[in-house]
Amino acid sequence: MKQIIKEIPKSLLVGFLCLVAALSFVSVWRLRELSVPVSGQELHAGPYTYVLDAGHGGEDGGATTADGVKESGINLAISLKLDALLHLLGQNTVMVRRDDRAVYDPGSETFSQKKISDLRNRVRLVEQTENAFLISIHQNEFPQAKYSGAQVFYNEIPPAKAFAKRLQSELAEKLDPENHRKSKSATDTVYLMRQIHAPGLLVECGFLSNPQEAERLQQDDYQTKLALVVACSVTASVQEEMQSNESKDNIPVYKLRQ
Ligand SMILES: [Zn+2]
Numbered sequence: 233m234k235q236i237i238k239e240i241p242k243s244l245l246v247g248f249l250c251l252v253a254a255l256s257f258v259s260v261w262r263l264r265e266l267s268v269p270v271s272g273q274e275l276h277a278g279p280y281t282y283v284l285d286a287g288h289g290g291e292d293g294g295a296t297t298a299d300g301v302k303e304s305g306i307n308l309a310i311s312l313k314l315d316a317l318l319h320l321l322g323q324n325t326v327m328v329r330r331d332d333r334a335v336y337d338p339g340s341e342t343f344s345q346k347k348i349s350d351l352r353n354r355v356r357l358v359e360q361t362e363n364a365f366l367i368s369i370h371q372n373e374f375p376q377a378k379y380s381g382a383q384v385f386y387n388e389i390p391p392a393k394a395f396a397k398r399l400q401s402e403l404a405e406k407l408d409p410e411n412h413r414k415s416k417s418a419t420d421t422v423y424l425m426r427q428i429h430a431p432g433l434l435v436e437c438g439f440l441s442n443p444q445e446a447e448r449l450q451q452d453d454y455q456t457k458l459a460l461v462v463a464c465s466v467t468a469s470v471q472e473e474m475q476s477n478e479s480k481d482n483i484p485v486y487k488l489r490q
Contacts, residue, residue: 280365286311287370290334295373313459366432381411385418392431
């Protein structure tokens, strides 16, 4: 089996894994059990370490649904699924948080001090991570309930813009054909995206102010689908980027973790 895995071109392997995930539609946690051990092989995991940023946390709940469900918890649930899927695809990840808390320094007292410290620490984590690629997960809101649809934002560091464009169209294609939103630069509007020196995407997965979409965003299956589209789209973009940069004789394959 090891040899078979080694010989599969990564394009086929990623496609296969995405297909398995989409067709089987089991939970991400069960998908992890399907991974095939490949030990003792020096295989490439891809050029990036994905810094997965579940937006907000702790007393900073972010946006809320009409009945008070906080964005921070939905962000965390989707980010944990994304982390599991990227691991399954052999990618390196770092998570900003794995539970319901902000990441401010001890000694921060006011809400404002905590928020500033929290954002600086998120920037610091990206900056300290070698070959970082930020994926920040958020939920949107708007005063009028009629607006819906995921939207992908990017910073100006390549290849973020190209990845965002692809992800935007795949989110619409796979999850919501009525979503005609376009990917958009967030360099001027989002502190985290402006401060980092690594490529970054910020995915607003949907609008908590829209009751139907808010309901979907809280469903485990829909969160899994969202994470799956993000993981497969970004991984496929990386794979294309690597293939265009490397000779055909030297195409690495993805490592499946134990
Ligand atoms: Zn947010």
